[in-house]
Amino acid sequence: MKIAIVGLGYVGLPLSLQFARSGLTVLGLDIDPVKVDMLSKGTSYIKHIPPEAVEEMLQGGRFTASTDFSRVREVEAVILCVPTPLNKNREPDISYVTRTGEEIAPHLRKGTLVVLESTTYPGTTEGELLEVLEAGSGLKAGEDFHLAFSPEREDPANPESKVASIPKVVGGYTPACLERAVKLYSFAIKTVVPVSSCRVAEAAKLLENIFRGVNIALVNELKLVYGAMGIDIWEVIEAAKTKPFGFMAFYPGPGLGGHCIPIDPFYLTWKAREFQRSTRFIELAGEINTSMPLHVVDRVGDALNSVRKSINGSRVLVLGLAYKPNVDDERESPSYHIMELLSQRGAEVAYHDPYVPVIRPTREHPHWAGAHSVAWDRETIAEFDAVVVATAHDCINFHELADWAQCIVDTRNALAAVHTEPGKIWKA
Numbered sequence: 001m002k003i004a005i006v007g008l009g010y011v012g013l014p015l016s017l018q019f020a021r022s023g024l025t026v027l028g029l030d031i032d033p034v035k036v037d038m039l040s041k042g043t044s045y046i047k048h049i050p051p052e053a054v055e056e057m058l059q060g061g062r063f064t065a066s067t068d069f070s071r072v073r074e075v076e077a078v079i080l081c082v083p084t085p086l087n088k089n090r091e092p093d094i095s096y097v098t099r100t101g102e103e104i105a106p107h108l109r110k111g112t113l114v115v116l117e118s119t120t121y122p123g124t125t126e127g128e129l130l131e132v133l134e135a136g137s138g139l140k141a142g143e144d145f146h147l148a149f150s151p152e153r154e155d156p157a158n159p160e161s162k163v164a165s166i167p168k169v170v171g172g173y174t175p176a177c178l179e180r181a182v183k184l185y186s187f188a189i190k191t192v193v194p195v196s197s198c199r200v201a202e203a204a205k206l207l208e209n210i211f212r213g214v215n216i217a218l219v220n221e222l223k224l225v226y227g228a229m230g231i232d233i234w235e236v237i238e239a240a241k242t243k244p245f246g247f248m249a250f251y252p253g254p255g256l257g258g259h260c261i262p263i264d265p266f267y268l269t270w271k272a273r274e275f276q277r278s279t280r281f282i283e284l285a286g287e288i289n290t291s292m293p294l295h296v297v298d299r300v301g302d303a304l305n306s307v308r309k310s311i312n313g314s315r316v317l318v319l320g321l322a323y324k325p326n327v328d329d330e331r332e333s334p335s336y337h338i339m340e341l342l343s344q345r346g347a348e349v350a351y352h353d354p355y356v357p358v359i360r361p362t363r364e365h366p367h368w369a370g371a372h373s374v375a376w377d378r379e380t381i382a383e384f385d386a387v388v389v390a391t392a393h394d395c396i397n398f399h400e401l402a403d404w405a406q407c408i409v410d411t412r413n414a415l416a417a418v419h420t421e422p423g424k425i426w427k428a
């Protein structure tokens, strides 16, 4: 069986390799010729996907990458893993999905299965996507071609989290669509969870991410409340999590990052308005989580103040640009907000992240483009008036940091086990 996967990013590439490993022939499609070129040469542009994994599938003839969307006519199923960001007014931007639908529609053959994996609001698959597919192909969904939604559950850099072993929710436009989609995923995924519609599958993905966003906001708020009482939230969480039922640990931090948690909940907020409903939990969680970088910068101010320095004129290092440990993904990272706020207050800001050696151009933070990660050595680190630990990569030696740095603001409890002189480490 030959399938196409459109969008070879953090979701599409590992999924392609998993299907190829399971014996299917996979055509990976992307609009980015650089990615296609790298994959065709057996290299990888994602840190936790080794080039050998790509090379092995290429050699076996089970994976090819291309920018030619007309090749969709060669396949029995097409899976879409393209971005679903928010626009500058924080409204859903599903143009990548509809554009991909328009691109593939003219090449769809009768009987093909189309599955959307991109996170989105309920109704996208059987609404906007169905419309462009039918209009561009002249075929009818549920009669001439199959249509389904199956949300991705990717946990980048978690070695326990393998695509094949994460249960996959699938909803179909018709019972026959569902059957086809379940059959497809069963080739590569151990547990497939069918649900009654595309809308339920779309809603399930949003629930998962809203659940995280709201619970992270809760511990972020409690961090401030307990902090004011002189109680360490990290110790509280360690104690609470010994409860064997009814509790799940979430951890505070400098704010939300990544392509999912800060964005996806607002897809629902936008859609809910159409039904005259408001999403108060999502809004409140968003408010608390987005205020965290400001809290961190306030703590930097307190820390510097304690040694008679001001943010204005100080040199501050942000340690960790990636939004979570051990990944090279810095999309939506709160580190950018912290850097922004510090430089607005007159600090001279630099960063260190072994996984992000140079900042690529982005629409949101154009002026950081081209900045390089500073060296990791005593001389360089000791020159900064303060270091903000924003992401605790495993490869960072926090004992060295405690030894070299003048003052540390720790948003991740990364220095919990490190002993140093009093007043040097500030939790934030």
Ligand SMILES: NC(=O)c1ccc[n+]([C@@H]2O[C@H](COP(=O)([O-])OP(=O)(O)OC[C@H]3O[C@@H](n4cnc5c(N)ncnc54)[C@H](O)[C@@H]3O)[C@@H](O)[C@H]2O)c1
Pocket: 006, 007, 008, 009, 010, 011, 012, 029, 030, 031, 032, 035, 081, 082, 083, 084, 096, 099, 100, 117, 118, 119, 120, 152, 153, 154, 155, 156, 259, 260
């Ligand atoms: N990254 C995660 O951990 C994660 C987890 C679960 C769900 N998701 C969801 O999966 C979707 C994809 O996310 P991602 O992290 O893989 O994004 P990504 O930016 O890493 O990858 C998207 C890929 O799509 C390509 N692309 C963009 N427009 C295209 C088009 N019109 N046609 C073909 N290719 C196109 C890009 O070049 C890129 O390679 C999003 O909806 C996201 O919310 C992501």
